[in-house]
Amino acid sequence: MLHTLRCVNPTREHPAPPEGVLRGMFEARKAVFVDLLKWDVPVLAGRYEVDQFDDIHATYLVVTDAHARHLASARLLPTTRAHILDSFYSELCDEPPPRQADVLEVTRFCLDRRLRAAERRTARDALVHHLVAFALAHDIVALSAIAELTWFQQILAFGWRCRPLGLPRNLDGQFLAAMRIEIEQDTPARLIAAGLSEAGVDAPAHRAAA
Numbered sequence: 001m002l003h004t005l006r007c008v009n010p011t012r013e014h015p016a017p018p019e020g021v022l023r024g025m026f027e028a029r030k031a032v033f034v035d036l037l038k039w040d041v042p043v044l045a046g047r048y049e050v051d052q053f054d055d056i057h058a059t060y061l062v063v064t065d066a067h068a069r070h071l072a073s074a075r076l077l078p079t080t081r082a083h084i085l086d087s088f089y090s091e092l093c094d095e096p097p098p099r100q101a102d103v104l105e106v107t108r109f110c111l112d113r114r115l116r117a118a119e120r121r122t123a124r125d126a127l128v129h130h131l132v133a134f135a136l137a138h139d140i141v142a143l144s145a146i147a148e149l150t151w152f153q154q155i156l157a158f159g160w161r162c163r164p165l166g167l168p169r170n171l172d173g174q175f176l177a178a179m180r181i182e183i184e185q186d187t188p189a190r191l192i193a194a195g196l197s198e199a200g201v202d203a204p205a206h207r208a209a210a
Contacts, residue, residue, distance in 0.1 A: 001063070001064050001065070001066065001068070002061060002062070002063055002064075002126075002130050003021045003060075003061075003062045003063075003064060004059065004060070004061055004134065005021060005022055005059070005060045005062060006056065006058065006059055006060070020068060021062050021064060021068055021070070022060065022062070023048070024062075024064070024068070024069060024070035025060060025062050025070055025073045025110070026044070026047075026048035026049060026050055026054075027047055027048060027070070028070045028073065028110050028112050028113070029048075029049035029073075029108055029110050030043055030047060030048055030049040031112075031113050032110050032111070032112075032113055033049055033108070033110070034049055035113075036113060049108075053075070053077055053082075053083065053084065053107065054075070057077065057078055057081055058075050058076065058077055059075070059076040059104075059134075060073060060074070060075055060076070061073065061074050061076070061127065061130050061131060061134060063123055063126050063127050063130065070112050071111075071112050071115065071119075071123040071126075072109075072110065072111050072112065072123035072124060072126065072127040073108070073109075073110045073127070074106055074107070074108060074109045074110070074127060074131060075106070075107045075108040076104045076105070076106060076107075076131075076134070076143075077104065077105040077107060078101070078104060078105075079097070079098045079099050079100055079103045079104065079105050079144060080099055080100070080101055083097075083105045083107075084105060084107055084146060085097045085098070085105055085144055085145075085146055085178055086099065089146055089171070089176065089178060091166075091169060091171075092146065092165060092166050092168075092169055092171075092176060092177060092178035093165040093166045093178050094165065094166040094167075095165070097144070097165070097178070098142070098144045098165075098180065100141075100142075102139060102140055102141045102142070103140065103141065103142045103143070103144060103180075104135065104140050104143055104144070105143070105144045105145065106131065106143050106144070106145040106181075107145070107146075109127070109145075111123055111124055111127075121197075122197065122199055125191075125196040125197045125198070125199070126198075126199075128158060128191060128196055129188065129191060129196065129198055131143065132160070132183060132187050132188055132191065133188070135183040136183060136185070136187075136188075140183055141182070141183055142180050142181060142182050142183055143180070143181040143183060144165070144178065144179065144180050144181070145178070145179055145181065146176055146177070146178050146179075147176065147177060147179065148174050148175065148176060149168050149174075149175040149176070149177060152164075152168070152176075152177040152179065155179065155181075156179075157194065158191060158194055158196060159190040159191050159192075159193055159194025159195075159196065160181055160182065160183075160187050160190050160191060161181070161182040161184065161187075161190075162179055162180070162181045162182070163179065163180055164177055164178065164179050165177075165178040165179060165180055166178060
């Protein structure tokens with residue numbers, strides 16, 4: 001099941017994260033990005049990974065099971081406002097980072113640590129298909145993103161039209177690359193042709209406000 005969500009920043013307007021799907025997403029982000037990958041990012045109440053971009057301008061796509069338990073999620077940020085690539089990693093781009101109303105930045109792409117390998121693949125494929133469907137439904141022509149080099153190479157192999165925005169760089173001990181992913185009418189078919197299954201894409205989006 002896919003949830004398309006917006007929320008206010010729990011670090012400012014509210015003392016605690018919202019209940020339900022978003023709470024599960026913030027918990028999963030802490031388990032992956034802080035506990036596993038050791039990122040130096042804010043943690044709220046010792047349980048939730050939340051940063052300054054988790055505000056009313058962020059949109060979240062969250063894939064859950066039938067019991068609303070987190071499987072995979074991603075955050076979309078408008079590039080017309082401050083976002084991660086232009087705020088912290090602009091040196092990854094040979095030209096100025098994208099700043100267009102019809103380009104969104106994908107951040108915090110998160111697969112739940114509790115999933116087994118086959119489940120992770122299904123959840124990943126479903127989330128990628130949902131990202132493309134969301135972009136097409138909202139007249140978004142491209143997605144920008146930053147990825148560690150191994151993950152970047154996987155993304156390039158997804159079948160969509162994707163190009164680096166500059167050469168990978170060693171920043172803080174890891175090689176990172178910025179990319180632009182073109183979103184076109186044939187992108188869903190390209191994903192399928194490259195082997196990304198639609199098996200997990202079995203429910204329409206549910207809109208909710210936190």
